[in-house]
Amino acid sequence: MAEAATEMVKLTIDGVPVEVPKGTLLVEAAKKIKQEIPVYCYHTKLGPAGLCRVCLVEVEGMPKLQIGCNTPVADGMVVHTRNEKVESGRSMILELLLVNHPLDCPICDKGGECDLQDYAMAYGRGASDVADPKQSKPKGVDLGPTIVLDEERCVVCQRCVRFDDIIAGERQLVVKDRGHNDIIATSTGDPYRHNFTGNVTELCPVGALTSKTYRFKSRPWDLNRTETSCTQCAVGCRQFADVRYGTLVRTMSVENDDAISDGWLCDRGRYNIGYLGAPERLTQPLYKQNGQFVQIGWDDAFALWAKAINDARAAGKAVGALGGGRLFNEEAYLLGYVMRALGVKNLDWRTGRQLQASPGANASYEALENASSIVIAGDIAELAPVLWLRIIKAVTRKGARLVRVGACGAAPGFAHTDVTNAGEAAQAVAAEGGVAIVWDGADLALGAALAATFASRSPLAYIASEQSNARGAEAMGLLPTDGGADFTKIAADAANGAYGVLALFGANPLRNAPNAETMRGALQATPFTVVSELFMTESAQAATLVLPAKSAFEKSGTVIDIAGDLLPVNASLQAPVGALSDLEMLIGLAQQFDLALPTSEELDAAVIARAAKPLAAALGEARYATSEPLAPSSSRSIWDGGGTCAHDDRIATLRREPVKVGA
């Protein structure tokens, strides 16, 4: 439907005239007049399959009932979705679907949001002639680390099978056996495991596929739903956070989120929520005295922090702050504002391998799909999983060419070319059409080489950040742009005893910084170190003052995604008593110095202005270079980062084992 001039077709559905582009399917055309055609196997993102047969409609002039999911509109077509003939056929289908369905709705997780339940109520016969026992099939089948399958409830719509093939490109799920003995299984019998398995529980129109994390936890009508943005990585998928009596029980994708997530979530975004209620969450400020942490109040914490800053200034020692790539824009902005007001210029959001977060110009995720060639540098599949789904779509369904430069993680199961440098990449891309570069922002020389090599093709550029709001932190000014020290110099100087106070916000450099050893020395040599964290991480262990922070589900703000969109994050959950957001911590610190702070309106305006500001000129720009060389460190998996995964036993099991090739 991407043709330049779309030809429009006029037809009548249930007596209402409708005008839609040529090629539109009847199920979609009916949505224009808010008329529901029930579907099980059809899905907007998966296309028609023609299996369930519940979308029957009558088209005048055609003797048999037609399936709305595979019948394109035609000029002058007269369609009925509600007459006696249609209703008789549809109720027959529903009756047949219930012949072997166990009707165990009272114990089924889908109950209340089940398409079979809804359509059987709306269009079914309400009575059954079945006099024989129902077929018995396996229940509670452990399909893999995330999913449980109830074979009796399955209506064999094959949405899960098609998702696995078309969208995820995995082809793990298949239909086994035949006829009424059909079962869903993995083709090899191995556990169903990849980065996107959770989506099949949402695609499943019945309660056959359910998430282990949500099974028997709730009823849909007990849930408080908040629409928000996922902050597990920098893609920023829209998602629903479903809270039951103060506990986040599940997150769900937003089906019509075409711009960001395309309607999908990765398993980390979906399932990494167990840490929120972990008993080891920090809920009170901790101050280290004689090598032991003691619990103190917030007022004391702020006073100690302020005193340490004053002492450092008096002693002529430096003050610095690191981190910010996991803060919201408002927090990142305020961090820079407060620190600069206190005369601190040693600010840097960067603590990991990534050195740059903003590309030369913004490009949308949808534009990436339509590039003829996609050049990636870095493990994009792990850094930005849902963006990777777009790359799969571009390559497998739109014919784009994928070129991987340098180390890019596990090889994908579809056509691609591996090269070692930008020059070779230029040879490997298609001669015509748009080029997109997706880079991990780590190797500046490589970034600059890619930018220079492809400059004549005006490429779309994306930087897949390690930290969810690295772009936001960069845009809010958490860079040593005004003569301060960058993170490598801060670490080196602090390790030599030059710093009096060092603060870390949402960063755990001792775990995953390439200069972790220097950072360890820095934290040891600095007399007062502050860490804002959810958990007692490696870096928090080494700190003087540990401040318990709110998680992204417990506070509201905005973030900037890889495409440069300003996304809202809405609080869905009450934070544990005692935890504060980083914004509140910064306000507390500012009050100690009687600093005048921006009002919330001023803060919002500043964030919006900075989010819209012109970006860096190009990939690999010189001003992002570090003053100290960084040791090369191996590519990280999304499952290792952050540290929140460590506080949910289940998440560790989700990680996909590396695929062994050969042997």
Next chain:
Amino acid sequence: MPVTKVLTAGIGEADLRDISVYRARGGYKQWERAVRDLKPADVMEACDKSGLRGRGGAGFPTGRKWSFLPNNGKPRYMVCNCDEAEPGTFKDHMLLEETPHLVLEGILLGAYGIGCTHAYIYIRGEFKRGYQIFQKAIDDARAAGLLGKNILGTGLDIEVTAHRGAGAYICGEETGLLNSLEGKRGEPRLKPPFPAIAGLYGMPTVVNNVETLAYLVPILEKGADWFASVGTERSKGYKIVSVSGHVQKPGNYEVPIGTTVREIIEIAGGLRPGRTFAAVQPGGQSSACIFEEHLDYPYDYESMAKAGSMLGSGAFTVFDDTTDWVKAALNSVRFYAHESCGQCTPCREGGHWLERVLHRFVEGRGLRSDLEMIRRVSGTITGLNLCALGDSIEPFLKSVVNRFPEQFEARVMQELTPA
């Protein structure tokens, strides 16, 4: 009696599997002529003018089927459907084993006619012997320069590959066959697109039955007019009828289309002594029964449709008065329930449901409500399915429940009366 040997000529008289015997009897003459003297369009025109209709079951005009192929420069495929698995059909099986070179010559002519350079024959998995015979025929023809590269020195290349199925009735459905041939699960595809547009490996494809392609040989030999002169108004030529059931001499009989139902029964030796006629299932397991009032109908596509049934694949099953219709119905429904691929709802659930209900009837445990249900459901399932298998469940059942209701009612359980 109008038994005419066209395709069946020589079967039982000579070893037609031997390429020299086949050639001595005029075999491969038409292929040689086509390659040397005819253009593909000539073969296509002969096929179209002869009025030949698909002998696999649907009876679609073969020339028209070929004409749907788009001229888009993509490679085209000719696929010969030899997955003959319809209960009561055994004609392709015979042709494959008894006169494999005729089948191969037909495939080559068809491939040449549509401009295909690689033809496939999908042979039912159980036909192991037929596969071996046919593979030898391919090898012998290749040795004789009749297929492969540079056929008969003309520069023409046509390859023929024989592929064995893995045992599923549904792989005889043309798109299920294509999936299976591609190595996928044997499930019919959603249409459109039809195989003529996107078939094997997504390319324009024609799927033709063994008997259909074999008739191309005599059509080219004797002319399209000769073929079109036989038969009725819209059903032309000859048909191999696989007669089975309660007759004295079951077997394959080749007759001009339009021979009456009564004549076909007589050709097959008539009923057993002392028995009276009950019904004929004229077009395979998926067709409805026809009865005494239809005995003088000509056996052609239109008359069978008029009688409420179909000619189908030419499987002609005769039933006499000894038939237990409840068991026969169960047998039929059980077959479809077992062979359903399970993709679409009516076939997967409906077949299995009816099978269980009929099973109870056979045991004498039917319910009165079941009878109403059978009548209601068997009138509704047809037309709701993705492929023809689901639409095949009910015609036989419906026809016999309506014709012999007393046999079903006799199996209804005595209702318990409160003491």
